Amino acid sequence: MTKKREDEKSIFRYPKEYSMNETSYQKWLKVLFYLTLIGLVIPIWQSKFFVTNDGPCHLYNSAVLKDLFLGNHTEFYANYYTLNPELEPNWFTHAAYTFLQLIFPPFLAEKILMSAYLFGFVFSLKQLLHTIGKDKAYWLLMLGMPLLYQKIFLMGFFNCAFSYIFFMMVLNYYLKRKDKLKFGHGLLIMLLLVITYFTHPMGLFLSIACIGAIFLYEFFSDDFRSKKALLAKGKKSLILLLAILPSVILMLSYMLRSNQPSQELATSTKVLFHQLIEGNFLFNFNNSEKLIAAIFAATFGLAFFTAIYFKYKKRSFKMGDVFGILFLLLVLLYFNLPGYVAGGAFFVERLQFIIFFILLFWLASIEIPLKLRFSYAALACAANLVLMCIRIPTTHKMSKAAEEVLEAAPFIKDESTLLPLSYNHSGCTTDGELIADHFWVFMHIGDYIGTEKAVVTLGNYEANTGYFPLNYKDEKNPFANLGNIEGQPPNPDLLEYPERTGGTIDYVLLFCYQDNMADIDDVARTFNVLNTHYEKIFTSSNDRAILYKHNDK
Numbered sequence: 001m002t003k004k005r006e007d008e009k010s011i012f013r014y015p016k017e018y019s020m021n022e023t024s025y026q027k028w029l030k031v032l033f034y035l036t037l038i039g040l041v042i043p044i045w046q047s048k049f050f051v052t053n054d055g056p057c058h059l060y061n062s063a064v065l066k067d068l069f070l071g072n073h074t075e076f077y078a079n080y081y082t083l084n085p086e087l088e089p090n091w092f093t094h095a096a097y098t099f100l101q102l103i104f105p106p107f108l109a110e111k112i113l114m115s116a117y118l119f120g121f122v123f124s125l126k127q128l129l130h131t132i133g134k135d136k137a138y139w140l141l142m143l144g145m146p147l148l149y150q151k152i153f154l155m156g157f158f159n160c161a162f163s164y165i166f167f168m169m170v171l172n173y174y175l176k177r178k179d180k181l182k183f184g185h186g187l188l189i190m191l192l193l194v195i196t197y198f199t200h201p202m203g204l205f206l207s208i209a210c211i212g213a214i215f216l217y218e219f220f221s222d223d224f225r226s227k228k229a230l231l232a233k234g235k236k237s238l239i240l241l242l243a244i245l246p247s248v249i250l251m252l253s254y255m256l257r258s259n260q261p262s263q264e265l266a267t268s269t270k271v272l273f274h275q276l277i278e279g280n281f282l283f284n285f286n287n288s289e290k291l292i293a294a295i296f297a298a299t300f301g302l303a304f305f306t307a308i309y310f311k312y313k314k315r316s317f318k319m320g321d322v323f324g325i326l327f328l329l330l331v332l333l334y335f336n337l338p339g340y341v342a343g344g345a346f347f348v349e350r351l352q353f354i355i356f357f358i359l360l361f362w363l364a365s366i367e368i369p370l371k372l373r374f375s376y377a378a379l380a381c382a383a384n385l386v387l388m389c390i391r392i393p394t395t396h397k398m399s400k401a402a403e404e405v406l407e408a409a410p411f412i413k414d415e416s417t418l419l420p421l422s423y424n425h426s427g428c429t430t431d432g433e434l435i436a437d438h439f440w441v442f443m444h445i446g447d448y449i450g451t452e453k454a455v456v457t458l459g460n461y462e463a464n465t466g467y468f469p470l471n472y473k474d475e476k477n478p479f480a481n482l483g484n485i486e487g488q489p490p491n492p493d494l495l496e497y498p499e500r501t502g503g504t505i506d507y508v509l510l511f512c513y514q515d516n517m518a519d520i521d522d523v524a525r526t527f528n529v530l531n532t533h534y535e536k537i538f539t540s541s542n543d544r545a546i547l548y549k550h551n552d553k
Contacts, residue, residue: 025374029138032381036145037122039388043149044114046392047399048107049448053441054156054461056402059106060450061462061470062097069098073454076415080456080503081463081470086257087250088467092199093158106451117161121148124168125360131175132320133364140360142377143303146296146384149391150353151281152346154439160350163203164357166196170207178214178236186239193247201251202350206358208244213322215240258467267348269335276334277301281352282387285394285436289387296383300356303376307366320365327358397435398442401427401512404540405445406452408509408547411538414454416506416553419478420446421459421490421526424512430542432514443486446509458505459485476503491522494529506553508534510546 044050064081067073093113100109125144129137153161170192177185189211196203219233267275275281279297283290311321334351412418427435427442435441450457458478462468472478478485481500483493498504508530517523530536534548 025370026138028374029142029377032377033138033141033145036142036381036384039385040118040122040145040148041115042388043392043395044111044118047396049399049402050110050114050395051398051402051441051445052154052156052158053439053443055110055158055444056156056447056451057444057460057462058093058156058158059097059110060447060457060460061468062094062109063101063106063451065094065098065469066101067454069102073415076454077456080417080473080476082473084466084469084471086467087198087253088469089197089199089201089204089251089254090159090467091469092162092195094469101451106448113158117153117158117165118148120162120165121168124165124172128168128172128175129360129364131172132361137364139373139377140364142380142384143300143363144357144360146282146380146387147353147357149282149284149387151284151349151439152353154284154441155346155349156444157200157346160200160202163196163200164206165203166192166199167203167206167210170196171210174211175214178218181236181239183239183242186243189240189243190246193244194250197247197250201254202354204247204251206354208248209326210323211240211244213326214319217319217322254467272335272348275348276352276355279352279356281349281356284439285391285441286438288390289438292383292387292390296380296387297356299376299379299383300359303363303368304359306368306372306376307363310368311366314367318365320362323358323362323365327355327362330355330358394435397429398427401435401442401544402445402448404542405509405511405545406448407540408538408545409449409452411547411549412449412453412455412507413553416453416455417458417504418446418449418453418455418507418509419458419482419485419492419494419505420444420449420509420511421485421492421513422446422511423489423514423517423523425488428512428514428544430544442511445511449509455507458482461486476501478503487522489517489520489523490526492526494526495533504550506550508548510548512544513546 064077068077068083096113096116097109100112103109104112122141122145126138126141129140129144133140150161170189173185173192174181174189193204193207196207215236219237277294277297278290279293279300282293282296330351334348334355337347337351422442422445424434425440425443426437427445429435444459444461446459447457449455450460460470460472461479463470463472464477464479474480478497481493482497484491494505494508518527530548534550536546537549538545538547540546
């Protein structure tokens with residue numbers, strides 16, 4: 001391949017000044033890349049379950065959708081659920097899980113989809129960085145791969161996580177074809193943006209913001225003097241307008257439907273700053289992760305200030321600097337963000353990830369010396385592998401806890417209602433110690449039972465939101481009629497719910513209940529009802545799951 005052809009492969013065409021060690025450097029980076037990739041795969045496949053906070057709920061709702069698709073238990077589910085008729089975001093994961101569960105058992109469907117996220121993110125990032133910065137940007141994969149196990153993903157916000165993959169796909173597609181954009185390209189961009197909408201709004205916002213910013217840069221930097229140039233600009237503007245219009249209409253329609261006012265964020269600017277520079281969005285399970293997450297964030301910081309230095313020396317503005325401007329705008333937004341918008345929350349964690357994420361693309365357009373690139377890549381790789389070594393035992397313990405919950409499934413009859421009550425959202429080991437002392441992972445762990453039995457789980461938070469495929473019927477919505485079922489400890493109205501709604505609570509599943517909680521008033525009230533109207537029928541192998549059956553069941 002000629003030097004001219006190689007340079008044309010880079011959309012941003014920064015100077016290529018290979019040193020004598022560049023080939024060896026690339027080989028070592030590939031070794032680090034695959035070593036890191038193996039480390040990232042292990043937590044997903046080492047045990048039966050890859051537990052996340054909302055993951056069991058996604059899997060359960062998809063199991064119900066599969067039953068409805070096949071015509072199984074339809075009358076039973078219709079007593080509690082209705083299908084959402086609106087064109088909402090947050091549907092991609094459910095469509096994927098429903099399809100996978102037609103072929104694979106639920107626990108395997110979960111692993112396959114999580115693996116698809118992992119490989120989709122890594123290789124979409126690889127392609128986009130290659131488009132922006134050619135092989136010199138390969139080192140940025142080492143900085144980008146630890147972003148996979150961000151807090152939003154481990155909270156089970158899979159739709160949001162997948163939307164970043166579609167964002168990278170559509171941006172990469174646009175960058176490769178922007179100089180000769182045709183209406184056929186616009187149709188594919190439109191399709192990708194609509195899919196991104198049905199995945200999550202965050203990916204859609206990023207896609208439109210990045211494509212729009214690059215378009216504006218080119219629009220005002222190119223020649224306006226010739227009629228041919230003006231016609232080309234007009235055609236390109238029309239293609240992009242038509243491409244983004246359907247997804248924008250869908251998004252505006254959703255926001256108008258949500259009709260939920262935004263709420264101010266209570267976190268102070270000082271706390272937000274410390275969370276950002278300490279990589280709080282990567283500090284997920286235990287305190288042992290905190291230092292490594294901070295080292296990773298510091299590596300990003302070193303790369304950023306190095307890029308600033310070499311950018312200052314060049315004193316030039318290129319297309320790649322559009323990402324730098326977007327990065328600064330995101331930082332500004334981060335310190336002025338709301339806490340809750342249109343039904344979505346956890347904007348702090350989302351923005352922390354996106355700030356680091358977008359910074360990768362600006363760094364890809366900056367010329368940084370070989371030794372510094374390799375040093376930052378090696379440091380990020382080491383931090384990531386240490387994080388994996390810390391997390392692998394934790395994720396294994398989480399799976400064992402989930403497996404223990406599933407021991408109760410054979411004792412539950414199909415077409416029953418189940419109320420799972422978690423008395424420790426962080427989970428507990430067989431010795432009573434916390435599994436994830438920094439993070440609530442087990443809030444919806446009981447929903448896994450709904451993937452093996454045809455039950456209505458009354459802790460199904462998704463059906464209460466209004467933007468997932470299934471909705472509770474208003475008159476039987478447990479979140480409106482059953483009391484505080486997600487609190488610590490929970491405080492359900494076990495007797496009033498049937499009287500108020502005409503529904504039933506056939507089974508109650510307790511997770512991580514410990515005898516020393518008995519003196520708490522809310523717990524005592526729950527057990528007064530359980531001891532009077534229910535029968536204890538099962539206790540799991542390590543006492544972490546206790547199942548009660550209603551006397552009339």
